[in-house]
Amino acid sequence: MNDQDVLMEVRDIRVVRGGTQVLKVPSFTLGCNETVALIGPNGTGKSTFLLTLAGLLPLASGEIVFKQQAVIPGYASTAYRRRLAMVFQDPLLFDTTVFENVAAGLKLRRLPKQEIRERVTACLDRFRIAHLATRSASKLSGGEAQRTSLARAFAIAPEAILLDEPFAALDAPARQALSDDLEQVLHESRISAIMTTHDQAEALRLADRMVVMQQGEIIQNGTPTEVLSAPANEFVASFVGMENIFSGAVRDVGQDMFSLAVGDHAIQVLGAAKRGESAVICIHPESVTVSLDDPDSTSSARNILPARVSKVVHMGLFAKIYLDCGFKLVASITNQSLERLALAPDKRVFASFKATSVHLFRKG
Numbered sequence: 001m002n003d004q005d006v007l008m009e010v011r012d013i014r015v016v017r018g019g020t021q022v023l024k025v026p027s028f029t030l031g032c033n034e035t036v037a038l039i040g041p042n043g044t045g046k047s048t049f050l051l052t053l054a055g056l057l058p059l060a061s062g063e064i065v066f067k068q069q070a071v072i073p074g075y076a077s078t079a080y081r082r083r084l085a086m087v088f089q090d091p092l093l094f095d096t097t098v099f100e101n102v103a104a105g106l107k108l109r110r111l112p113k114q115e116i117r118e119r120v121t122a123c124l125d126r127f128r129i130a131h132l133a134t135r136s137a138s139k140l141s142g143g144e145a146q147r148t149s150l151a152r153a154f155a156i157a158p159e160a161i162l163l164d165e166p167f168a169a170l171d172a173p174a175r176q177a178l179s180d181d182l183e184q185v186l187h188e189s190r191i192s193a194i195m196t197t198h199d200q201a202e203a204l205r206l207a208d209r210m211v212v213m214q215q216g217e218i219i220q221n222g223t224p225t226e227v228l229s230a231p232a233n234e235f236v237a238s239f240v241g242m243e244n245i246f247s248g249a250v251r252d253v254g255q256d257m258f259s260l261a262v263g264d265h266a267i268q269v270l271g272a273a274k275r276g277e278s279a280v281i282c283i284h285p286e287s288v289t290v291s292l293d294d295p296d297s298t299s300s301a302r303n304i305l306p307a308r309v310s311k312v313v314h315m316g317l318f319a320k321i322y323l324d325c326g327f328k329l330v331a332s333i334t335n336q337s338l339e340r341l342a343l344a345p346d347k348r349v350f351a352s353f354k355a356t357s358v359h360l361f362r363k364g
Contacts, residue, residue: 013062037203045216046196085153093137101224123151143174163195244283267304287357288331301352
């Protein structure tokens, strides 16, 4: 990414609160027209990072650069913050009408009345709340209130928008509908965005890049596909849903493949390793195939294990199958496959997965 494509850059920032370091980010960039999702469990520093980028928390060291100019704390911070908009989980609306809430930031900027009216009307239409323009904010549903908050943020035409768990308090239908509209607005407006979320499906859908945080630090930064398919460590693997995480010692080593001792089995892994070294592997449940017959002659999978079904958990459109292969292995299958295989506890099956679907971490 060249300088012209970078909207915001972080250089060696640290945030200290109550004498404790709560954020340490050596580097981070936000590109022009880019959407970045910050993911991680509660307490990992996502909101702290967002508040710091918004200029609402002081830096202990380091700097934030916006459009190749360092952001100077103090007198210049207001000017910087006016180039951004922030939306919180709580809509934080004023006790007035929807129209007046959306117009608030524009009035602070002393824009002409006609321009305010045009911008507010356009944003109310964008977020499908034009019919609520004269309604009191106190009489809005959760979804309507968050739509109003988003419309207020986009009305000022910020250069970047910071979204802190904007859908977390909404029920599933309202969350889905608002996510649909936000996706369209971000695409049309081409405004850069950083969003914190616990919802990986949401991050996959909205973000160009996914950043995983742990204990106030960035531990992985890449496209959503990269993070989900090649997590940087066990923490990321567990967080993104790789329930199959195993450790063992490297056994046989070939030119492009090696085996890892897991329980009484030797798991075939694509890649290079040294005999005797310790390693951790992980496998997505979706990569595990369950069959009633031994697929040895028909499957290209290098790993075929006899197993017993321990538990079947229905997850809506799919099911998770917990298998005992001498170690616990989890498979994810469609409801149609579940019905066809008639899977139930204690049923004997075969589990298989390809060597290419195994992701490796080295322990040293």
